[in-house]
Amino acid sequence: MRKYKYQIPRRLLQISILFIFFGGNAYGWNVLRGNLSSAKVLDAIPLSDPFAVLQSYSAGASIATDALVGALIILLFYAVLGGRVFCGWVCPVNMVTDLACKIRTSFNLDTIWKSWDIQRGVRFWVIGLSVVLSAILGVAAFEWISPIGALHRGIIYGFGFGWAFVLIVFLFDLFAVKNGFCGHLCPLGGFYSIVGRFGFLRIGYDKAKCTSCMKCIEICPEEQVLSIVNQHSGAVLSGECINCGRCIEVCDDNAVKFSSIYLNKYSNNK
Amino acid sequence: MPERRDFLVNAIKGLGLAATGGLAWSGFIEEGKSAPLILRPPGALPEKEFIASCIKCGMCVEACPYDALALAEPGDDKPIGTPFFTPRTNPCYMCKDIPCVPACPTGSLDESLVSDKDENGELKLNINLAKMGLAVIDRETCIAYSGIQCDACYRSCPRIDEAITIDYTRNKRTGKHALRAPVVHSEACTGCGLCEKACVTQKSSIFVLPREIAMGKSSERYIKGWDERDGERIKDVTEEVTTQTPRSGKSAIDYLNNEDF
Numbered sequence: 001m002r003k004y005k006y007q008i009p010r011r012l013l014q015i016s017i018l019f020i021f022f023g024g025n026a027y028g029w030n031v032l033r034g035n036l037s038s039a040k041v042l043d044a045i046p047l048s049d050p051f052a053v054l055q056s057y058s059a060g061a062s063i064a065t066d067a068l069v070g071a072l073i074i075l076l077f078y079a080v081l082g083g084r085v086f087c088g089w090v091c092p093v094n095m096v097t098d099l100a101c102k103i104r105t106s107f108n109l110d111t112i113w114k115s116w117d118i119q120r121g122v123r124f125w126v127i128g129l130s131v132v133l134s135a136i137l138g139v140a141a142f143e144w145i146s147p148i149g150a151l152h153r154g155i156i157y158g159f160g161f162g163w164a165f166v167l168i169v170f171l172f173d174l175f176a177v178k179n180g181f182c183g184h185l186c187p188l189g190g191f192y193s194i195v196g197r198f199g200f201l202r203i204g205y206d207k208a209k210c211t212s213c214m215k216c217i218e219i220c221p222e223e224q225v226l227s228i229v230n231q232h233s234g235a236v237l238s239g240e241c242i243n244c245g246r247c248i249e250v251c252d253d254n255a256v257k258f259s260s261i262y263l264n265k266y267s268n269n270k
Numbered sequence: 271m272p273e274r275r276d277f278l279v280n281a282i283k284g285l286g287l288a289a290t291g292g293l294a295w296s297g298f299i300e301e302g303k304s305a306p307l308i309l310r311p312p313g314a315l316p317e318k319e320f321i322a323s324c325i326k327c328g329m330c331v332e333a334c335p336y337d338a339l340a341l342a343e344p345g346d347d348k349p350i351g352t353p354f355f356t357p358r359t360n361p362c363y364m365c366k367d368i369p370c371v372p373a374c375p376t377g378s379l380d381e382s383l384v385s386d387k388d389e390n391g392e393l394k395l396n397i398n399l400a401k402m403g404l405a406v407i408d409r410e411t412c413i414a415y416s417g418i419q420c421d422a423c424y425r426s427c428p429r430i431d432e433a434i435t436i437d438y439t440r441n442k443r444t445g446k447h448a449l450r451a452p453v454v455h456s457e458a459c460t461g462c463g464l465c466e467k468a469c470v471t472q473k474s475s476i477f478v479l480p481r482e483i484a485m486g487k488s489s490e491r492y493i494k495g496w497d498e499r500d501g502e503r504i505k506d507v508t509e510e511v512t513t514q515t516p517r518s519g520k521s522a523i524d525y526l527n528n529e530d531f
């Protein structure tokens with residue numbers, strides 16, 4: 001069970017958020033209505049996807065108060081919490097890409113083929129493109145093609161051909177690039193990695209306990225963030241960490257645990 | 271200087287890839303944007319502003335008590351994720367409190383477009399101000415225009431006798447019957463589509479189109495002198511205005527009287 005200490009609550013959260021949204025539309029539950037683009041809690045507190053609002057703004061729309069307040073709430077929440085908690089704990093595409101990654105590793109696809117590789121920094125180019133294209137085309141450009149939107153809208157309001165967008169991501173991750181979408185391309189993930197750079201929730205690493213088995217690096221969907229492993233004790237500083245806790249689950253030595261960037265225990269001294 | 275060269279090569283590579291991706295991406299968006307046959311919920315901003323500001327949250331869809339609204343998904347051939355309705359199956363029932371409009375967090379559905387002042391000077395929602403589309407009649411398939419007694423659209427219209435009236439004329443074909451033809455008036459029609467749903471022909475002979483598509487536009491200079499409101503536009507004109515064009519200095523061509531015919 002310890003191996004799924006965080007994975008079970010993560011899946012529960014991801015699924016239950018979708019389920020509450022679904023119930024809001026299908027049965028009129030008034031807890032959380034809308035979807036991951038914009039929502040209302042208890043018919044009072046607005047929430048909005050700050051990246052979508054940014055694109056709308058770039059597209060030339062005047063932003064209404066509800067959308068702006070909602071975007072600020074979400075922005076502040078993830079900025080304080082830190083890391084890409086949205087990606088690891090809320091976003092439904094995480095379940096799709098994790099599944100692709102699991103199949104990929106259990107069939108050893110990585111050793112059979114020399115896989116394609118693209119740089120992790122591509123997502124920041126995609127952020128730039130999203131904003132520029134929004135300005136040129138007059139619509140929120142990433143929202144238009146987003147498999148995240150297609151998936152949660154599909155589940156809450158019914159799929160059209162939206163499932164095809166999700167299937168593309170699944171196949172891309174399975175056959176082309178390992179952790180290809182979430183770890184390389186998704187501009188929303190890139191956006192949250194910037195937002196969450198200085199938040200408090202971090203993976204802390206204790207070199208004294210570490211036996212250098214490298215299981216954490218193997219399991220990590222963003223292995224570049226674990227550069228401190230085998231080097232020195234400290235906290236994972238990169239905002240690209242999705243705080244999924246897989247590294248904690250696989251570590252047999254108790255060398256990795258959730259910590260805070262601001263706690264002295266794992267301060268980044270050599 | 272290998273570093274500078276690497277940097278330049280990488281920068282060009284990145285820009286090239288971004289251009290390729292960006293062009294494919296824009297192509298896909300432009301394709302979807304160019305679908306103009308879409309009917310928006312009441313109070314929607316003009317289409318261009320609407321697709322810029324709509325965040326695709328679906329709260330208008332949830333607010334609609336008749337489940338008339340849906341979000342467009344890939345394959346619907348409409349701007350992805352934005353709300354629309356299909357009158358033949360699910361028209362807008364024109365709720366007095368217009369629940370879909372206040373639900374919108376981005377103002378893409380704008381309350382001010384469907385509100386007017388009541389007797390106390392307070393802004394109040396008024397669904398009759400909605401301009402979702404305009405009903406258009408195909409006179410060749412409408413059975414009322416062939417002399418059959420049908421007033422399904424007229425009876426279903428929430429603004430009966432304003433948006434749809436019945437034109438009584440003589441049936442010239444039989445010479446002894448009346449022709450009771452429905453006529454739509456654009457200033458009153460909200461585009462709700464109840465008429466389209468009610469129409470008894472196999473494929474509806476009255477249907478709602480977006481107003482930009484269904485309506486023409488005449489130039490400013492044509493003034494309906496017999497219409498008091500339209501006549502006001504020239505109330506303050508005192509001197510005679512003549513339009514100068516490249517031709518207007520020359521005399522009129524009078525070939526019928528002057529030339530050999």
